[in-house]
Amino acid sequence: xxxxxxxxxxxxxxxxxxxxxxVMIVVVVIAICLALFGLEYFELLPDCMQLERAPRKLxxx
Numbered sequence: 001x002x003x004x005x006x007x008x009x010x011x012x013x014x015x016x017x018x019x020x021x022x023v024m025i026v027v028v029v030i031a032i033c034l035a036l037f038g039l040e041y042f043e044l045l046p047d048c049m050q051l052e053r054a055p056r057k058l059x060x061x
Contacts, residue, residue, distance in 0.1 A: 039045050
């Protein structure tokens with residue numbers, strides 16, 4: 001793996017950090033994803049948001 005590229009990107013971020021608006025957008029997106037995951041995990045989503053699994057068809061021989 002090329003660590004030089006990673007170090008250069010880290011140096012760029014240290015010199016020019018992202019704006020607070022960009023940071024808040026990332027935080028909000030992560031929070032929405034975690035909230036949806038939690039609702040799905042605890043089965044609190046309404047039926048219209050549930051995925052219906054198609055029955056598995058067994059191959060005929």
